[in-house]
Amino acid sequence: MNTEQFQRLLEQEGFPEPVEVQQVPNGRLGNHxxxxxxRALVIEGSIDIVIHGESGTYKAGDVFELGLKEVHSESYGPEGVKYLASRKQ
Incomplete structure (x- = not known):
């Protein structure tokens, strides 16, 4: 998915304008x-997200979703990760 398509998806689902997030190479963030x-679109690098024991890897062009108060952990690839994230209250 490209940035334009992602923006349209956000609008359709009632999400606000995304912000750019960048995480360090080989970084980790424990359960939180x-x-x-x-709703987030990876634009560079990669991110692994574990939810309920299930791991998913997301790379440039991939979209990932996290539910309200959904417990998860994150780890970032050797180049780190940069993504556009939209947060809906």
């Missing part, structure tokens, strides 16, 4: 949750 839903 957010007080909002997330």
């Amino acid at each position: 949750e957010h007080p909002f839903e997330v």
Whole structure:
């Protein structure tokens, strides 16, 4: 998916304008949750997300979703990761 397609998806689903997020190479973030839903488009690098014991790897062009207060962990590839994230309350 490209940025334009992602923007249209956000509009259709009632999500606000995304912000750019960048994480460091080989970084990790243990189990945590957010007080909002997330839709994100990876634009560089890669991110592994574990939810309920299931791991998913997302690379440039992939979209990932996190539900409200969904417990998950994250790890970032050797180039780190850059993504556009939209957060809906």
